[in-house]
Amino acid sequence: MQYSIINYSKLDSIVFRIDAEYYMPDLLRLEKKIRDGKSKNIRNLNGKLDCSAFYPSITEYYDFAGNGVPFLRVNEIVNGLVRLNQDTAFLPLKVLIDNPTTISHASPGDIVIAKGGNSLGKVGLVTNKYTDYAFCRDLIVLRTTEITEINHYYLWVYLHSDIGQKLLLRTASQTGQPHLTLEAIYQLDIPIPNTLLQSQFEILYKDAQEFSKQSEELYYEAEAILLSELSLVNWQPKHTLSFVRNYSETEQAGRIDAEYFQPKYDEIAKAIKKYKGGWDILGNVVNIKDKNHKPKDKQAYKYIELANIAGNGEVTDCMLEEGQDLPSRARRKVAAGDVIISSIEGSLSSIALIEKEYDQSLCSTGFYVVNSKSFNSATLLVLLKSIAGQLQLKKGCSGTILTAINSDELKKLILPLIGEKAQTQIQQKIGESFDLRKQSKHLLECAKKAVELAIEKDEKTAMKWISEQTEIK
Numbered sequence: 132m133q134y135s136i137i138n139y140s141k142l143d144s145i146v147f148r149i150d151a152e153y154y155m156p157d158l159l160r161l162e163k164k165i166r167d168g169k170s171k172n173i174r175n176l177n178g179k180l181d182c183s184a185f186y187p188s189i190t191e192y193y194d195f196a197g198n199g200v201p202f203l204r205v206n207e208i209v210n211g212l213v214r215l216n217q218d219t220a221f222l223p224l225k226v227l228i229d230n231p232t233t234i235s236h237a238s239p240g241d242i243v244i245a246k247g248g249n250s251l252g253k254v255g256l257v258t259n260k261y262t263d264y265a266f267c268r269d270l271i272v273l274r275t276t277e278i279t280e281i282n283h284y285y286l287w288v289y290l291h292s293d294i295g296q297k298l299l300l301r302t303a304s305q306t307g308q309p310h311l312t313l314e315a316i317y318q319l320d321i322p323i324p325n326t327l328l329q330s331q332f333e334i335l336y337k338d339a340q341e342f343s344k345q346s347e348e349l350y351y352e353a354e355a356i357l358l359s360e361l362s363l364v365n366w367q368p369k370h371t372l373s374f375v376r377n378y379s380e381t382e383q384a385g386r387i388d389a390e391y392f393q394p395k396y397d398e399i400a401k402a403i404k405k406y407k408g409g410w411d412i413l414g415n416v417v418n419i420k421d422k423n424h425k426p427k428d429k430q431a432y433k434y435i436e437l438a439n440i441a442g443n444g445e446v447t448d449c450m451l452e453e454g455q456d457l458p459s460r461a462r463r464k465v466a467a468g469d470v471i472i473s474s475i476e477g478s479l480s481s482i483a484l485i486e487k488e489y490d491q492s493l494c495s496t497g498f499y500v501v502n503s504k505s506f507n508s509a510t511l512l513v514l515l516k517s518i519a520g521q522l523q524l525k526k527g528c529s530g531t532i533l534t535a536i537n538s539d540e541l542k543k544l545i546l547p548l549i550g551e552k553a554q555t556q557i558q559q560k561i562g563e564s565f566d567l568r569k570q571s572k573h574l575l576e577c578a579k580k581a582v583e584l585a586i587e588k589d590e591k592t593a594m595k596w597i598s599e600q601t602e603i604k
Contacts, residue, residue, distance in 0.1 A: 158301055161294055164586060165322045174317040176281060179274040182246065182313070183267060186233035193220035200227060203237065203266040205245050206438055208255035209447050211291040211575060213243060215260065216442030217480040222265055235272060237264040242273040242287050244299070247310035250438075252300045256287045258340070271311060281321065282329040284336045285582075288575075289321060292582040328581075328590050331597050335578045338601075342571035346564045350443045350513075353560035357513050360553045361406055368395035368522060396526045399519060406547040414542030416505040421538065424464040426454030426493065433492035434461050437473060440481040444512045444561070445568055446489050461493045463500050468508045471498040472515060472524075472541075476534040479524045484512045486565065499541060506546075509561035510554045514546065577601065 173180070193202070199221035207213050227234055237243060239259035245251055246269050257264055257272075266272060275283035289295045302315035358364045404410050426432055434450040434457055441447045450457075465471060467490040473481035474497055485492070485508075494500065503511055514520050527540030549557075577600040585593035 158297060161298060161586070162320070165298075165320050169323045170320045171280065171323060172318050172320050173273070176286075176321060177277040177279070178286075178317075179277060180271060180313045180316055181235045181274065182271045183235045183265075184233040185268065186230045189222065189226055189230075189234075192222055192226050194223070195220060197221055199223045201261055201264050203243060203257075203264050203270060205248070205250045205253065205267075205269050208243065208245060208250070208253045209441060210572065211254060211256065211287070211579075213255040213257050213264075214441065218478060227265055234265050237266050237272045238262070238274070238276070240275050240283055242275065242283070242290065244271045244273065244290070244311060244316070245269060246271050247303075247308055251303060251309060252296055252311065254287065254291045254296075254299075256284070256336070271313065271316065273316070281323055282326075282333055284333040285324070285329040286321060288332045288336075288578045289582050292579040294583050294586055322586055324585050324590050324593075328585060328594055331581070331594070332578050335574045335597070335601070339571040339574040342567045342574070346567035346571065347443060349560050349564035349567065353509070353513050353557045353564065354517055356553055356556050356560065357510070357517055357549070358519075360549060361402065361519060361547055363402055363517075363519060366402070366518065368399065368518070393526075396522060399522045400545050403519060403545050403547050408548045408550050410545055410547050411505075412542060413544040413546055416546060416548070417501050417503045417511070419538060419541070420463070420465075420469070420500040420502070423462040423496070424493065426457050426461060428453065428455040430454050432457060432461070433489055434458075435465070435471070435483075435489065435492055435494040435498075437475070437478055437481055437495065437497065440471075440473070440483045441568075442480070443564060443568065444483050444516060445565060446483045446485065449489065449492060457493065458495075460495045460497065462496050463494045463498060465492050465494055465500050466490055466502075469500050469502050470508055470511050470515070471500050473498055474535045474537075474541075476525065476528040476536070479521060479528075479536075480516060482512060482516050484508050484561070484565075497535075499538070505548060507554050507558045509558040510549055513557055513561065514549070519547070520544070574601070 195217065201207075201215055202220045202222045203213060204220070207215060207219060222234075227236075237257050239257055239262070241257045243255045243257060243266060245253040248269065250269075273286075275286065278286065290299060298319065299311070299316070302319065303309040303311055304315070355364065358366075431451060431453050434452060435446055436450065439446055439448050463471075465485045467485055467487045469485040471483050471485065471494055473479055501511070502508065506514065515524070523544045524536055524541075527536040527543065528534045529537065529540070577597060580600075581593040581597050584596050
């Protein structure tokens with residue numbers, strides 16, 4: 132049995148905690164180890180914390196085409212980084228001008244931290260893809276511009292490391308739903324290693340970002356091969372304000388909503404049907420695995436949720452839980468080579484290829500699990516994520532409260548029977564893209580481990596670890 136004896140006078144006066152979990156021996160050991168070395172809290176390092184206030188509803192202004200200022204939400208934090216994707220909302224400058232005191236901003240190099248909920252404590256580094264970011268009230272931003280004593284890349288890796296996460300989550304307020312407070316984060320002690328070690332984290336980050344950039348470029352090259360094959364390069368749908376449809380068409384479709392009959396859906400269908408290799412409907416050439424799997428209570432499973440899907444078609448992470456602790460929607464079993472497709476209208480681009488790492492995992496019933504003998508997995512992934520697939524998925528969505536595409540509509544999707552040569556090229560590009568993404572992830576995991584080694588052992592051991600790991604990249 133583990134226990135700690137704490138004098139009443141030593142009870143923490145910042146977060147007002149008297150629960151035993153706050154004073155667990157391992158946490159007290161880590162806290163002492165950091166304070167016994169060279170360290171400073173975030174306030175004394177000149178870090179500045181900020182958060183958005185209660186602004187009015189702004190969802191009607193969301194733009195998902197990349198126009199305006201990116202609006203960061205919890206889902207943009209992926210494996211320690213701020214990653215924008217097709218589901219990232221952008222806000223017009225006017226909305227930000229109208230809400231100067233309630234919607235706060237972040238800049239490249241700042242660190243965002245999830246304030247509460249299921250993502251409590253998730254940390255992301257704001258990249259330099261844009262010069263300005265707005266962020267929602269579920270996030271706290273740590274501004275790094277005035278921090279000069281330590282490298283902000285090191286600070287970010289520390290907060291993202293297992294040790295940093297333990298001590299950050301330890302500060303969460305326990306009144307009502309657990310949440311992080313600005314004052315508690317200000318008081319968080321940060322160990323300060325030598326400048327040479329700190330500089331290594333910046334190198335690792337920049338190398339990881341370069342791999343990530345190359346990975347994205349290869350994905351777009353794969354998509355370009357597909358679109359070129361279909362003669363759809365630079366093709367853009369046009370939203371028509373008025374058009375005429377016969378009543379018989381609405382009867383046949385079983386739909387009367389105008390969106391379903393938008394001419395752009397006919398245009399993409401006609402373009403696909405012109406493909407030299409022919410076409411067929413998804414129900415004829417793709418296998419839909421719709422059998423439910425009941426998890427065994429005491430067996431551990433990897434569980435994939437919507438938030439675990441990256442914009443490049445990769446599963447970035449998963450939940451590891453025993454069967455009895457999984458949500459009731461964890462009922463689809465996936466195998467390596469399967470492709471999973473989100474059925475929810477707002478997340479139709481959340482499509483991913485299952486790699487060996489996630490073989491025999493479970494995913495939510497909010498996904499369709501598919502595979503095909505007519506398409507390799509990479510081609511099926513790119514096809515469904517391309518404009519040719521996305522427009523058709525959107526057309527098929529129906530419902531009132533939760534709009535989604537049902538299996539009958541999914542089976543109606545028109546798919547071009549892509550030739551073997553193009554499929555091989557796409558598969559090669561996607562394979563290289565995923566390999567580069569793995570290298571990027573490896574470097575960031577290496578950085579996290581180095582922080583932990585520097586604290587638990589010494590800085591020399593951390594430097595040796597970095598050297599050994601980066602030799603194999």
